[in-house]
Amino acid sequence: MLDPLFDYIQRYGKQLLSEAEKERIRRIMLPKRLRRKQYFLEEGKVCTYTGFIVRGATRQFSVDEQGNEHILQLAIENWWITDRDSYMNRTPSKYFIEAWEDTELLLMPRERLDELLEIPAIKGMFWQMSENNHIASQKRLDDTISLPAIKRYEHFEQLYPEIVQRFPAHQIASYLGIARETLSRARSRSLR
Template identity: 40%
Template sequence: MEKFQPLLDYINRVVELTEEEEQKLVGLISTRKLLKGQFFLQQGDVCKFSGFVVSGCTKTFYVDDEGQEHVVMFSTEDWWTSDMGSYIAQKPADFNVQCLEKTELIQFSFEQQEEMLRQIPKLERFFRIIIERAFVASQKRVVRNLSMSAKDRYLFFRNEYPKIEQRIPQYLIASYLGITKEFLSKIKSQLILEQ
C-alpha cells in the first residue's frame, strides 16, 4: 500500500476515497521502474499504460520526418505521462515517452482504468477534472507559443517549473520552447546582463 501512497494522496486532493475504495484501486494498479534513457512508450506503438510519476523525470516528444526531435512535455513527481490520444483510442502513438532520470511509475492499462471507473465511480469525476486541467494548460501553452517572445516563454517556463530546469539538459528545454539551444544560451546571457 505504501508504494502507491503518492498516487492515493494525489487523488485524495481532488476526490476523497474511502479506505475500501483505496484497496480496490491498489488491486488494479502496479509499479514500474525504468532506467535513465529507457522508453515508457515509443512512437508508433500503441500506448498500453498511463503512468503517474512517483520519482524521476520523463520527456514526451515526437520525431519528425527529418529526424528532428520536438519535446512537448516533461513529467516529474506527481505528474502523468503517456500519449493520451493513443491510450484512449488504442491506436499507434504519435509520441515517445523516455526517461531522463531513473524513474518509478505507478501504471495501469486502459482496461484497468475502465475497471477502476466501474468499481469506484467517483474516479470518473477525478479523471474528468485532471483531463480538464490538462486541456486548459495545453490551450494556454498554444497561446503562449503564438503570442509570446522566446525570451518571455523561457521566463514563464523558468518561473512555472523552477525545479525542472535544473534537472533537464538545456537543448531539451530549447526544444520544448521551440528554439535552438544557441538561441536559448543567448537569451540566458542577455538575462544575466540585465540583472
C-alpha cells in the same frame, strides 16, 4: 509506494478514498521501474498504460522527418504520462516517452480503466486532469503564438522552476520550440 497516488487522487478528485477503494486501486495499478534512457512508449506502438510518476523524470517527444526531436512534455513526480489519444482510442502513437532519470511508476492499464473509473474520486480526478490539461495546453499555445523566445522561456521558468532545474537546457529549448543556442544566448543576455 501508493501513498503519493492516493493523495493525488483525493486532492484532484475532491473526494476521500475508502480503505476498500484503496485496496481495489492497489490491485489494479502496476508498479514499474524504468532506468534512465529506457522507453515508456515508442512511436508506432499503442500506449496501453497511463503512468503516474512516483520518483524520477520523463520526457515525451516526437521525431520529424529530419530526425529532429520536439519535446511535448517534461514530467516529474506526481505527473501523469501517457499519449492520451493513443491510450483512449487505442491508436498507434506518434510519440516517444523516455525516462530521463531512473524512474518509478504506477501503471494504469487501459483495459482496466473502466473499473477504475467506477471509483468516484478517480472519475473526478480524471475529469479534472482532462480539464487542467486542456487549459494548460491552451495557455502554452497562446504563449507559443504570441511571445518571442525569451519571454516564453521566462514564463516557463516561472511556471515550472523545478523542471528547469532537472532537465538540461537543450531539452527546455526543444520544449519551447527554439534552438538550444538561442536559449543559451537569451539567458546570458537577460542576466545583464
